[in-house]
Amino acid sequence: MIRLENVTRVYRRGGEKLTVLDGLSLDMEGGKFYALMGPSGSGKTTMLNLVGGLDRPDSGHVAVAGEDVGALEGAALSQWRADNVGFVFQGFNLIPVLTALENVMLPLSLTPLSRAERRKHAEFALELVGMSDRLSHRPQQLSGGQEQRVAIARAIATDPGIILADEPTGDLDRDSADQVLGLLERLNKEFQKTILMVTHDPAAAERAQRIVNLDKGRLADDPREGA
Amino acid sequence: MGPMSRLVGRQLTRHPIRSVLTVGSLTVAIFLLCLLRSLVTTLEAGVDAADSRRLWVMSSVSLFADLPLNYQRKIEQVEGVANTCKWQWFGGYYQDRSNWFAQFACDEKRLLEMWPELEIIEGNADDFLRNKTACVIGEGLARQFGWKVGDRVPLIGALFPRSDYSVWEFDIAAIYRPKKATLDEQTMFFHWDYFAETQRASEGRDPNVGVYALEMHDPAAASSIMATIDSMFENGPMRVRTTTEAEFTRQFVEMVGNVPRLVAWIGTGVLLAILLAVINTMLMAGREQIREIGILKALGFTDGTSARVLLGQSLFLCGIGGGLGIGVAKLTEGFIARSIARMFPGYHVVGSTVALAAVVTIILGVLAGLVPAWNASRLRPVEALRRS
């Protein structure tokens, strides 16, 4: 489903080169819940961005459901993102001037649905995350946990196959974090979403079916390490 | 309303004071643009409205030098001339020097024949022609001083005092409304004979003539008639210059200074200042919304849509400000026309000024939105989202 083939990502700052992903190869199955762990700076966010088509590898291939994401460009890449991935960020990243409902309806405007259908889908998504009683609240009027649930509703509103979550519980208290993790689990079990979640928290990682460990841009259990 | 236009509108409510101030300065600037251009179009309306069948004969020395009385008969004998009319600037005032307005002594009958655009709306032409002290006044003048038909108006003859230094008295026989911009609504016309007789009594001789107007049978003959008249008086006693009415009117416009050019400079300055102000606002907005543009792109919105969110805000701000400015210019039209009637008679915000202001508003919106929109379209979502 998600296949990384010898993926390299190098940042250049000034004259210095920083190899963030170093020939990373990895296969992930569709419909599974993955936790991506590793020390800070090990390239987790970079990998997530490559899978979500927000960034391009310097070499190697990123294929999602058979599509070579790194080869897509411009409007085609945007549309691919709209159809296939939902992002959930550590800092929630809701649009502050829009209400919860409007935030969730935003990605739906990229679909051919009618206005009434868009509203229905958005309300359903907010219902699913338990936020139906806060439709017209602005992000500032919500707690962190509530904001993250709205962000999850936004990520699933267009019914993408993959959810990419970058430390979604990093800014949350224990209870809110549990709710968010429970939601992700449910999305995986009931709706067969493929979930790739970055986390530092071993307890959070426990909720996933598979754990991938990254270190210095490679898999920590990469066979080459031992060689 | 689409989700993108909603987002555009909401972004502007984020800093309400900033938005209101920007809209306010746009309103002032576009209003000023309308006002300035209207002053120019008002001045030029007389030139544009000029009647091609009329020519004006004046001294070639200066606009203020008079012409002999006997020129009228000679001008009338020129082939192609249908009618002539004497005009003399009276230069009087009502009670106080500040109550100044234009008065002319004219051949009263010929005035009505040659100026069909002088439409009498109160009183009647016969009363004006019959009574020697009768005058016809513009409706603006009637409004300004509250004068009515039948009123007797005393004027102080500053340039032409009576022999006993008493006031000149005029009987208002009619009130006119100019149907064309060749006349303004603040002028008084009275009988030549009343003027001439009073002058003979005080000076012992006939007064001279300020300018002659003449009407041609056929406007196509204008250049030959002008040449004939100019050469006829080549050897004096006073050399003349004959011009078309358009040219004649333009001379008065130029006497006010090169107003159109000055106005164009001021207008351009105002627009540049407001452009910088709106650019500043939009650059600030663009910087504040980097993260949100990153989110939009992550959600699958294109570079073009991201650019339009910022361009839309710029156009929205300018649209409201420009619209209000045009609205204020239209709403204050009557009030301004009354306040500056003396210097700019017939002040009017014409359709082309409204159209120009609308186009300028859109151009301002596009220019101010261009850089932030370009930045938004180029923004890489990964970088935008890394900022916190």
Ligand SMILES: Nc1ncnc2c1ncn2[C@@H]1O[C@H](COP(=O)(O)OP(=O)(O)O)[C@@H](O)[C@H]1O
């Ligand atoms: N745009 C960039 N330019 C330069 N260096 C970057 C850029 N983005 C990330 N990095 C660096 O790449 C490394 C890996 O970043 P990241 O993928 O965010 O790690 P993680 O999410 O595992 O903490 C870090 O050292 C980070 O500073």
Ligand SMILES: [Mg+2]
């Ligand atoms: Mg990270």
